[in-house]
Amino acid sequence: MNTKNIFVLGLTDVQRRELETVRNAEDLAFHGVLDYETLVNTTDLDFDQLLHDARAELDAFDGSIDAIIAHWDFPVSVLATVLAAENGLPAPSLESLLKSEHKYWSRLEQQRCIPECVPGVAAFDPFDDDALATIGLDFPFWVKPVKAHSSALGFKVEDEAQFAAALEEIREHIGEIGDAFNQVLRRVALPAELEGADGNSCLAEQFVEGTQVAPEGTMFRGEYHVHGVFDMHKDEAGTSFSRLDYPASSVPEPVQQRMIDLTERYLRQVGYDDGCFNSEFMWDREQDQLWLIEVNTRISQSHSDLFAKVDGSSNHEVAIDIALGEKPRMPHREGEFATAAQCMLFHDEDAVVTRVPSAEDKAELARRWPGTLLTLQVAEGDWLSELPGQDSYRFILGKLYIGADSTEQLVERYREIAAEIPFEFAPAPADG
Template structure:
């Protein structure tokens, strides 16, 4: 069998290491296309130029282009169907992807088949002075949540409890929404959209009924029309805020709830027509009401879950992405890893802003990784970093480091992280509390 060439948008050293440890990787050659800094360390996305650059790089390649993949949210996930279509590689259709990523279209499609499991919602224009009135006319009242039609992570998402909250949120939205709305609108121009969706472009926002409970993510894929959920990860937040504390795998949800989540996942992804690609769906289970809510659908694996699957199942779930792109049934193992449980922890500060004056040294990080078997730490800042300059942050905190850890049970996992976090020494100046 000849070596197969897999191109990865935004390939960095961490993910190259993960990819080269996949099953069958000895038969693959991984190539980067578009520099990591262009998709990681920025909030400026000239998507037309990025596509042109990627196409030129691929056309210069003098061997077969067997697959083009990515493992990031916008703009990578949204670019892939356009790039794959140009080179005849496997991907879901642009329209099926947008039925997941365009939040208003996604809710409309979800309402067609699982309407009891989604919140009340409406779209609005943040530049419209009457936006709050229109939201009320649509039957949404305080409190509610607002976010852009297309965003990345938890960026520009706000809980609204009063007119003052709404005024603050819309000011922030109007200031920042263009960085994604303009490139997202470029993608929309290439799609066949219903008229009611085309009228709600990337400059619009969503208002949704507040939902909550036990949050989790169903990771899955579709191969030749067969929808396969293969893992559920719990998402645990800091008390009283929207910021994530950790992701934990495998889920501790009751088995009946996990079964229902898988059923809903199969139902909605089949209805959307999504195919030959990976996805994940975020849900809430309201334990008090015993009710499930679908939060959103993402058209990729969750990169922050890669080490969790590696630690518990034996390989990163990038296995799924690569196999699908090559037209193969994913060769994803189960419970063959080194640990019984694993977590991705977010080391955060809750300042309004500050400048970093000290970060843990490479020697300190290495000592911690040696002290906790299986631990991996990735520091996201350096001395001199202004926290407000960090991309892809939520509206309430800053993630300074990620720590991936494994253990034999939940208690040991949490205890190990608590001890590790105490030894991660950052310092700051010019703190705005």
């Protein structure tokens, strides 16, 4: 068999190890395109320049370009689709992708096909001093840009003062992604209803509560399939995700199936095909009400190690299959653990990082708890509030990937390990 060349945007060492778990990995050669620092860990995005640079790397490659895959949010998700199309490789259409990438456009499409699970929503201009008067939702509600990373620049607002404070923060930083997103929006014909809702606009959304669950799957040549469902646990304050568990056990299987069916109706509405996805739902148990939070147009890199621990292969398995034009296949429950979790490591106050776990600390962690992996999002000398892509409420130091025999064992291991990881901090510098 000839070796297939698989190109991965923003490839990290951790993801390279995950890629080695896929079927026939020995017949695949994995190549990074641009790096994590350029694509993800930055507040300086120029989509057109990134596309130019990625094209140059691919053009310089002396061999066949057999597949291009992505597992990061914008700009990576869109870059992969554009580059795949230019190289004649399977990928969703850019318009179908953007109908989900643009949060307000996505809500409009959801209202057409699955209105029963769409929260109240309104688009607004964050630079409009009278924006609050245009929203028409009761407090509390969420405000967020139409395009952002994770929870960055997302705020729960309970009164006018909190709304004003959120706008101040959003105005300062929204262009870091919004300007680059506008470069992409210019590549498609936008519907008239999006007039005024460009990459630097926001939406307000009805505040909903419940148990959060995330199906992940594929759409390949019109065939829809879900290969895993995840529990998404929030912290005690209910504002930040603390743990992601696989497989999901917090909601009954019939409720999970409703989430799966709703996601399919939406994806067919927007014409999404030849790609991976993960969707996020909130289930209000008392009312038996499902709310769709969002649909992401890629495999989730947060899920990759968990699939490997439980099913025996990373979800890169299906991403590679589709990118090669092959029917996606995932193993099922062939891994070492019955359950697995990605666990967040937080720091609640702004500070300067003075110590992070060493390679020896990580090795000892893996020795004491086999299968445990620690990834860091900070380095010594980092000022937490200056880091890109941070949560609006707490600062993320890193992530733990843990396998266990049960959910109870997962929770206990998370507590024990998090308590002993050697981070140290100094007070943040005074303003100015």
